[in-house]
Amino acid sequence: METDFIPLDxxxxxxxxxxxxxxxxxxSKGKRICLVDxxxxxxxxxxxxGTKDDKIKKLIEKVRKIKLDAKGRNTRVEDIELHEKNFxxxxxxxxxxxxxxxxxxxxxxxxxxxxxxxxxxxxDLGFITHYIIEKKLVPCNWYEISGDLIVGQDxxxxxxxxxxxxCIKIDKINKIDDKKFQPKIIAYDIETDDxxxxxxxILMISLVSENFKKVITWKKTKKKHDYVEYVKDxxxxxxxxxxxxxxxxxxxxxxxxxxxxxxxxxKARAEENKVKLALGLDSSEPRFSRGIEMIGKIKGIVHIxxxxxxxxxxxxxxxxxxxSLNDVANEFLNEGKKIFKFRHSSKILDxxxxxxxxxxxxxxxLVFKLFEKIWPDILEFSRVMQEPIFEVSRNGMSKNVExxxxxxxxxxxxxxxxxPVHDEIGxxxxxxxxxxxxxxxxxxxxxxxxxxxxxxxxxxxxxxTYNLSKSTFLEKHDKxxxxxxxxxxxxxxxxxxxxxxxxxxxxIEKRKQYKRELKTNPxxxxxxxxxxxxxxxxxxxxxxxxxxxxxxxSREAAAATAAFAKKLxxxxxxxxxxxxxxxxxxxxxIAFLLNEKSEKQTLDFLKKLNSQLPGIMELELEGFFKRxxxxxxxxxxxxxxxxxxxxxxxxxxxxxGFETVRRDWCALAxxxxxxxxxxVLDDGNEKKALEYVKEIIKxxxxxxxxxxxxxxxxxxxxxxxxxxxxxxxxxxxxxxIESGIPVDEGNLIEYYxxxxxxxxxxxxxxxxxxxxxxxxxxxxxxxxxxxxxxxxIFQVFGIEIENLIDEQKKNQNRLSKWM
DNA sequence: GAAGTGGATATACC
DNA sequence: ACTGGTATATCCACTTC
Numbered sequence: 067m068e069t070d071f072i073p074l075d076x077x078x079x080x081x082x083x084x085x086x087x088x089x090x091x092x093x094s095k096g097k098r099i100c101l102v103d104x105x106x107x108x109x110x111x112x113x114x115x116g117t118k119d120d121k122i123k124k125l126i127e128k129v130r131k132i133k134l135d136a137k138g139r140n141t142r143v144e145d146i147e148l149h150e151k152n153f154x155x156x157x158x159x160x161x162x163x164x165x166x167x168x169x170x171x172x173x174x175x176x177x178x179x180x181x182x183x184x185x186x187x188x189x190d191l192g193f194i195t196h197y198i199i200e201k202k203l204v205p206c207n208w209y210e211i212s213g214d215l216i217v218g219q220d221x222x223x224x225x226x227x228x229x230x231x232x233c234i235k236i237d238k239i240n241k242i243d244d245k246k247f248q249p250k251i252i253a254y255d256i257e258t259d260d261x262x263x264x265x266x267x268i269l270m271i272s273l274v275s276e277n278f279k280k281v282i283t284w285k286k287t288k289k290k291h292d293y294v295e296y297v298k299d300x301x302x303x304x305x306x307x308x309x310x311x312x313x314x315x316x317x318x319x320x321x322x323x324x325x326x327x328x329x330x331x332x333k334a335r336a337e338e339n340k341v342k343l344a345l346g347l348d349s350s351e352p353r354f355s356r357g358i359e360m361i362g363k364i365k366g367i368v369h370i371x372x373x374x375x376x377x378x379x380x381x382x383x384x385x386x387x388x389x390s391l392n393d394v395a396n397e398f399l400n401e402g403k404k405i406f407k408f409r410h411s412s413k414i415l416d417x418x419x420x421x422x423x424x425x426x427x428x429x430x431x432l433v434f435k436l437f438e439k440i441w442p443d444i445l446e447f448s449r450v451m452q453e454p455i456f457e458v459s460r461n462g463m464s465k466n467v468e469x470x471x472x473x474x475x476x477x478x479x480x481x482x483x484x485x486p487v488h489d490e491i492g493x494x495x496x497x498x499x500x501x502x503x504x505x506x507x508x509x510x511x512x513x514x515x516x517x518x519x520x521x522x523x524x525x526x527x528x529x530x531t532y533n534l535s536k537s538t539f540l541e542k543h544d545k546x547x548x549x550x551x552x553x554x555x556x557x558x559x560x561x562x563x564x565x566x567x568x569x570x571x572x573x574i575e576k577r578k579q580y581k582r583e584l585k586t587n588p589x590x591x592x593x594x595x596x597x598x599x600x601x602x603x604x605x606x607x608x609x610x611x612x613x614x615x616x617x618x619x620s621r622e623a624a625a626a627t628a629a630f631a632k633k634l635x636x637x638x639x640x641x642x643x644x645x646x647x648x649x650x651x652x653x654x655x656i657a658f659l660l661n662e663k664s665e666k667q668t669l670d671f672l673k674k675l676n677s678q679l680p681g682i683m684e685l686e687l688e689g690f691f692k693r694x695x696x697x698x699x700x701x702x703x704x705x706x707x708x709x710x711x712x713x714x715x716x717x718x719x720x721x722x723g724f725e726t727v728r729r730d731w732c733a734l735a736x737x738x739x740x741x742x743x744x745x746v747l748d749d750g751n752e753k754k755a756l757e758y759v760k761e762i763i764k765x766x767x768x769x770x771x772x773x774x775x776x777x778x779x780x781x782x783x784x785x786x787x788x789x790x791x792x793x794x795x796x797x798x799x800x801x802x803i804e805s806g807i808p809v810d811e812g813n814l815i816e817y818y819x820x821x822x823x824x825x826x827x828x829x830x831x832x833x834x835x836x837x838x839x840x841x842x843x844x845x846x847x848x849x850x851x852x853x854x855x856x857x858x859i860f861q862v863f864g865i866e867i868e869n870l871i872d873e874q875k876k877n878q879n880r881l882s883k884w885m
Numbered sequence: 886g887a888a889g890t891g892g893a894t895a896t897a898c899c
Numbered sequence: 900a901c902t903g904g905t906a907t908a909t910c911c912a913c914t915t916c
Contacts, residue, residue: 358900464902491900502904503899524899525903609902616902624903653899653905700908708898708906723897723907730895730909780895791893791911829910850909 067234068212069093071101072247073205074317075368076194076454081222083139085168087197090230090347090366094208094245097231098315100347100366101211102222105197107168109175109189110481111161112153117182122148122159125182129163134173141166143174153187153481155537155564160481168193187481191472198452199473201239205455206448208245213237228347228366229312249317249441251275252310253433256328257426259411261808263327264334267300269411270423271307271332274430275314281427282306285411287419294423301339304332308344311367318368318455319345320437322391322429325371325460329362330354361460368455370444372436375459378466379443379602387729387779388814395432398439404428446595450603463606464613470603471569471618478565483536483617494614500625501553504632506639506651508696508705510862512750513649515660516712517668518688519642519675521635523574523601524654525608528631529623530574531681533559535566535611536620552629557622566618570607574682576600634683638675645671650696650710655688657710665690690715693747697858706858713747725855732818734775735851738762742856752863759856760870766852767844776818776842776851785811794819797833805835819846 075090089101111129113122126146133142145164150157161183165171171189178186191199198204216222216233253274260266270283281294284303290296297303311319321328329352336343336351343351347366355361362369376384376394386393392403406425414422447458451466452473458466472482486494521527529535532548538560540547549558580597584590610616612624631654639648639656646658646668660668669687676685691712699706709723725731726740738759745755765771780795786809789796798817799809809815819832820840826832829850834840853867860867 462901467902495900499904505898505905520899606902609904611902612904613900613902615900628904655899699906706907722899725908728896728908783895789893793894793910795895854908 067215067232068210069097069099069232069234070242070245071099071209071211072207072245073101073203073209074249074455075366076197076205076456077365078193078197080139080167083141083166085193086222087194087201089203090228092247092317098229100228100230100233101203101213101236102216102233103197103201103203103236105193105200106164107166107171107193107196108162108164109171110151110187111163111175111178111183112151112185112187112481113159113161113182114184115158117159121182122161125180126161128180129161129178132174132177134170134177136167136170136173139167139170141170141174150479151481152479152565153185154483155480155560155562158481168196187484190485191482194454194457195469195472199476202241203239204241204449204452204473205458206247206445208242208247210240210242211236211238229315229349230347230366247445250314251318251320251434251437252314252316253320253430253437254307254324254328255321255426255429255433256331257422258331261327263330264338267411268303268331268335270426271303272426272430273307273310273314274427274434275316278314279427279431280310281423282310283423285419287416289417289420291420291423293427300335301341304336304339304341304343307332308342311345316367318370318437319364320370320372320433322433322436323371323373324369325362325374326360329364329369330360333362363456368459370437370455370459372433372440372459375440375444375447378462379440379447379598391429391432395436399432399435401432401435403432442591442595443598446592446599450596450599463602464610464616467603467606467610468617470573471566474569475565478568480565485617486615486619491614494619494621497621500612500621500628501632502628503653504635504651505653505707506648506656507707508650508710510696510698510703510705510858512746512862513659513694513696514692514750516649516657516691516694517646517660517665518655518657518691518712519638519672519685520655520688521631522684522686523577523604524631524635525627526570526574526604527682527684528627528634529608529611530567530571531683532626532630533561533564533567534620534623534626534630535559535564536618536623537566538562538564539620539622548630550626550629550633552625554622554625557626557629559623559626566607566611570604571682573600573604573607577604634680638679638685641675641678649694652708657691657694657712660690691720693750695743695746695859695862697862700854700858711743711747719744719747729814730778730780731855732776732778732847732851734762734766734771734847735855737775738852739855739859742859746859752860752865755856756860756865756870759852759860759867763848763852763870766847769841769844771842771847773818773836773842776847777816777836778818779814779816782809782811782813782815792830794830794833797830798835801833801835801838819843819850 070093071091073089073091078085078087087103087105092098130143143163147162149160149162151160165174175186175189213234213236216235256271257269258266270281272281279293282303284297284299297306333343333352345352345364350365352362352364386397396402404425406421444459448455451458451469453469475482540558540560543558547558577600580593584593608627611620642648642658648658650657691714693713695711696705712720721727726736742755746752782799786799795815798815802809816836817833820834821843822832832843857867
């Protein structure tokens with residue numbers, strides 16, 4: 067049979083001791099198809115330089131005899147080939163050793179303690195990664211495939227017992243042009259009586275799919291709702307859920323935080339109720355792998371936890387203060403969660419259940435909409451990294467960089483490097499930091515007419531320009547190399563292009579190409595997504611080489627990258643200073659005063675600068691700004707780094723580092739500072755801002771500020787017992803536990819500082835939870851929130867705001883005598 | 886017990 | 900532990916006089 071096909075989900079099984087890939091996907095008619103495919107498995111034994119041919123022959127004969135009896139599997143060396151390969155850029159001769167079963171390759175590799183063999187590599191990729199590389203059936207691309215239908219008494223009959231339209235044993239695979247693919251999805255969400263996995267009952271489950279909205283519950287209410295389906299009890303609830311999943315038969319089951327909550331909860335309650343949670347296409351139950359984080363897998367259906375993807379792909383560019391569904395939905399969809407005040411189900415009144423159902427349903431609606439929005443990015447991530455959606459939607463960027471590398475090694479005839487073992491990781495972690503970026507110390511002040519240049523993919527371009535990588539690093543120095551002095555000593559890199567910089571060069575070029583193409587066609591969401599995937603890859607590549615867990619870890623390359631980039635930006639600052647005046651710079655950007663020069667002159671100057679830059683280094687205009695403000699540090703008079711506000715030509719204000727953008731300051735201080743910055747930038751002086759601040763101080767003193775504006779939010783970064791210093795948020799967290807509110811690592815703890823009878827020695831003595839009764843501590847908010855937020859800004863204009871507060875204090879005292 | 890300092894902690898920038 | 904280093908700022912914990 068022949069059909070077109072898009073692969074979505076990958077796993078594998080053993081049959082007669084051998085590995086077979088099982089790939090679930092669809093054809094363009096929407097039929098669900100399971101492919102079964104055989105794949106040779108092999109790894110590499112790299113031979114010592116200069117090993118003689120006859121020795122190799124003898125070695126091959128010895129290796130050929132290796133047999134292994136691992137866990138009842140009879141596995142052996144099936145075949146051996148001698149190849150000319152590259153390893154870390156060096157030419158090597160290597161044995162390609164074919165084994166019976168992928169899982170035993172490590173075992174066979176361990177048997178290869180022969181002198182002639184220098185290294186063993188390529189046994190730790192994971193079968194699916196290996197399969198995709200071998201057979202080039204890349205996830206989320208379209209193929210024309212042919213093969214035999216697996217039916218009835220066939221050899222794979224047992225395995226074919228899947229809920230799919232066809233099961234095919236692959237014969238031929240041909241890549242074809244992309245077609246449109248609209249996945250079928252179910253978004254789901256559960257509500258429970260306890261947030262500890264399996265501890266309380268599941269009250270309801272909502273499911274949202276295309277033209278389908280449903281809440282299943284066992285709670286009987288007087289009023290009936292059309293989208294609510296009432297079942298007998300929790301066990302029927304679970305069964306009904308499985309039935310719907312089976313009936314709708316989605317490609318993806320999508321949740322939010324569902325790896326660690328919804329799916330394991332469902333499984334736990336199924337066990338409790340002794341029902342089978344038969345979600346898999348083979349009616350199997352979800353399985354969980356516990357690494358540092360729990361991951362939930364369903365056979366044949368891709369379980370996606372949107373939180374994970376959002377965390378790696380977007381969080382650094384997002385404004386949201388947390389990655390909660392509410393915050394994320396608000397930012398992406400302009401729509402938040404519904405409001406429902408949780409209580410134990412036994413305490414919820416009959417007429418309140420309707421709200422609960424709606425709340426539950428709406429969460430799934432949000433997840434559904436979020437998925438639709440994010441899907442192009444997930445799709446392109448999968449295509450670019452060439453890893454299945456299940457992996458790519460969970461992996462961090464270091465893993466994504468590594469996936470990209472592993473799937474592109476073949477072009478360089480490279481044997482893959484191994485993962486670092488535990489000891490190696492330990493050693494790398496102990497190394498400590500190397501010297502990083504340069505940050506210019508600004509002179510505090512309000513400036514006018516500012517230009518900002520920055521390097522495009524600064525570190526990525528540096529790696530490419532100077533060929534910085536593990537495989538190009540040289541222990542010995544000579545003239546014809548890229549060399550740089552660092553704190554680690556002189557570091558040198560070969561000029562012969564290495565595969566890592568070469569790959570990165572392609573990544574950066576593609577990114578630029580897609581970005582250009584987008585200009586003519588800005589609505590092409592897939593192109594935009596692809597461009598974005600390449601951008602993120604380029605940005606993470608530098609961090610990857612400095613990351614202790616990386617296969618291609620190179621502290622030298624990372625340190626050299628930072629050093630080269632630092633040297634270059636300092637040189638550029640010097641050049642800019644010949645015509646302009648630099649006022650600030652951080653890592654890859656430079657802000658300078660235009661003075662009497664025009665924008666056109668400045669752009670010409672930029673062109674000239676670019677023509678003098680080495681390699682693929684490129685400066686671009688970030689923007690021209692009307693005004694900019696830099697302030698001093700809180701202690702001392704020197705300019706604060708990483709803290710400034712710019713007013714764009716379009717009237718937009720760009721604020722960096724100030725309390726305004728920090729979530730651990732109360733809303734009052736943040737809003738006030740934001741307004742002060744805008745007023746100062748708009749007017750070019752402090753007059754209006756000063757009046758405004760006086761107003762706020764007055765209101766605060768008259769207790770006219772809403773408590774909600776005084777709430778301070780601080781994240782609990784570790785478990786409560788681990789804190790050595792008991793800071794206010796730790797006290798708040800303790801109070802929460804006392805009053806029965808569950809507190810977990812990672813929670814954003816909210817509190818305010820209340821007045822105390824006696825003068826406090828420590829701030830934490832005034833900590834109260836938001837709904838705890840109390841009067842806010844005026845002194846604290848004036849001295850610790852308001853004043854610090856604006857003090858430095860007014861200092862730029864020679865105004866000491868502290869005096870102003872004291873003045874008012876005196877006035878107030880005088881006034882209060884008469885009142 | 887006030888004052889000063891370093892450490893712990895959180896969060897931001899690029 | 901799940902990309903890197905640089906930087907600010909707060910509040911606590913401890914030392915010192």
